Amino acid sequence: MYWGLRAENHRGHQSHGFLTYNEGKFYSYKNLDLVPKLKTSVIQEWFGRLPGNIGIANVRYTTSGKCDDQSIIQGTQPMTAEADGVKIAVSFNGNIVNTQQLLQEVTKEFPEIKCGCDSDLVCNKLLIELKSGKTLPEAVKATMLSLDGAFSVLCIMGNGEFFAFKDPHGIKPLCAGHSPDGKTLVFSSETVSLDINGFERDFELEPGELVTTTKDGHFERHQLIEKPQKAFCAFEYAYFARPDSLFDGRYVYEIREEFGRNLVKEYPEISKNSDIVLSVPETGDDPAMGVHEASGLRWERASRRHRYVTERAFILLNNERYSTIDRKVNILGSKVDGKRVIVTEDSIVRGDTTKVIIEKLRKSGAEKVYMFVTFPRIIGPCFYGIDMSTYGQLIGSTHNEEEIAKIIGADQVCYQSIENLVKATGCKKEDLCMACITGKYPTPLAQEFADKMKTRFLAGYQEKTRIYETVSESQGVQW
Ligand code: SF4
Known part of the structure; x- marks a missing residue:
């Protein structure tokens, strides 16, 4: 045990x-x-x-x-x-x-x-x-x-x-x-x-x-x-599960490699006009392999993770995330200097960790930075155990690809399409939960809360806590 x-x-x-x-x-x-x-x-x-x-x-x-x-x-x-x-x-x-x-x-x-x-x-x-x-x-x-x-x-x-x-x-x-x-x-x-x-x-x-x-x-x-x-969580494939775990008889890393190959097919011009592919360690590693295979670009292992800083950035608290990613990832400057770089990343949730990586690449002299993101744009919160539980914290809930690129400092943000994500998992579309990228929740109360909060949020309401807890509090129940 x-x-x-x-x-x-x-x-x-x-x-x-x-x-x-x-x-x-x-x-x-x-x-x-x-x-x-x-x-x-x-x-x-x-x-x-x-x-x-x-x-x-x-x-x-x-x-x-x-x-x-x-x-x-x-x-x-x-x-x-x-x-x-x-x-x-x-x-x-x-x-x-x-x-x-x-x-x-x-x-x-x-x-x-x-x-x-x-x-x-x-x-x-x-x-x-x-x-x-x-x-x-x-x-x-x-x-x-x-x-x-x-x-x-x-x-x-x-x-x-x-x-x-x-x-x-x-x-x-x-x-x-x-x-x-x-x-x-x-x-x-x-x-x-x-x-x-x-x-x-x-x-x-x-x-x-x-x-x-x-x-x-x-x-x-x-x-x-x-x-x-x-309605199996699609985010397990892109980020949460370990790459060496098996789902439905396939290793998660194989599916992530397929995500990378899909991105090359979806963005052929960028793939043709780049010099190297680089991964955000470690969930970007498998897609980077896929990009390398499909494009022929060298997978330059110029972003290295500090072996003993073990926390996953995504599940850290807000105040811990920025400094942890800064200390955790080291960019080998001379390998990216003057290069047009494709960076593979599993997802963009808040955008803050990606921004740190791009800042580091720019400081090292990268000429172009294209983000290849395997999980499509996250537009809504998760109610099922992934702590992205408000609209306000999701950069993709109010910004499109171009705006996100500007905010995080990338030349372009390229998301994998939902269709290709589904195909690569080998699942039927209706057998996956993709609520955070489609807005369609598999359980009724989550749908109701998401819809209600979206209306309030778009009208200017500032969420202070997770939506399901906000609703509880507003109904007079204190945790
Ligand atoms: S909303 Fe669904 S797909 Fe998105 S993280 Fe939560 S369980 Fe996974």
Whole structure:
């Protein structure tokens, strides 16, 4: 579990948590920051602290609740809840939109509870259903149907039952696998944590599916939602997932290379009239390979990342991002001096990190800077677990390509088209969530909030917090 969680630290760097089950009791360890390196002397201490042979773990970056250290540690998963002899522990990836409605329901049942973020609510909602006398599939189905948002959930119960389920749109990844001797079963967001343990992947959970585990080491699959409409996050392909993870039998890096080849086809004149391609490390590396293959341009590895500055710029807080990217990326000046440069980048969200890279390139003497961006222009917020949750923070919500180029200092910004992005993933268009680039949200409440806030935003309203939390507050509910 430790190595698996470290392999997935890119999915959240603000805090980490482990929980194990042994003879009816839960044991947990939680802390801020990245999953730590363990010295040999500490390993025995951890074994003592976390006994048992069932466990769940989680890394988090905040998309719900406050961002100070105390709130982050309170929101660190796995969460636990207990009532009327039913006890559960939950680890969840995603984000819930109808938090206000859930909060009312949960506090009606448990008036003493203070829920600081959506993972608390998911845990307590599941507990309410489980203790109501429903069977496990009935309780999970009722929970699934009551939540608007994205949720891939792992759960251990006080009697040692271990199961996982995915929201009816399957927005976030979650796969199942086993150890070579078949004695250990595992669920994981990405396949990299199976690889690092030498485990084999069995299957990706379907949208609306519950998977239970049996004591003799088997998975049992229960499709709880009839004809679910899949909406897998397209941003996982462009940015979020690790390049060496497998989705639908293909490595993410292969798809990112295809993105690069697509950009050359879409912008042939720029590709013909440039001298080198350079990547914003590291999510720009695979598209740069694709650009190199399709155009013949040299992939000049003249932008280097500091190996020990590990945070991903995208998931940093606003005040941390600018300085981190400045310290993290080094441009080898003589390699770009006087050159017309194509820079491959996974996405432009706020534009601030891209601007730093372009400033550095200009200082080094780059004659032209063309941005090849694999994820199309982000025009709307995400409600499902990626913290781009207001219109105001998105440069693409109010600016077109030309304006963005001017703001960030590029000669041209070239986005991959939505059609080519979809084709490269191998998915059907209707099976992907692309809400942040199309404005069409797979869940009804997210659509309603996005539309309402867009109208207010365009009329001059200044968003102060995430949209789903603004709506909650305006309806009189304080987090
Ligand atoms: S809105 Fe964008 S980032 Fe969020 S789940 Fe959909 S595709 Fe992914």
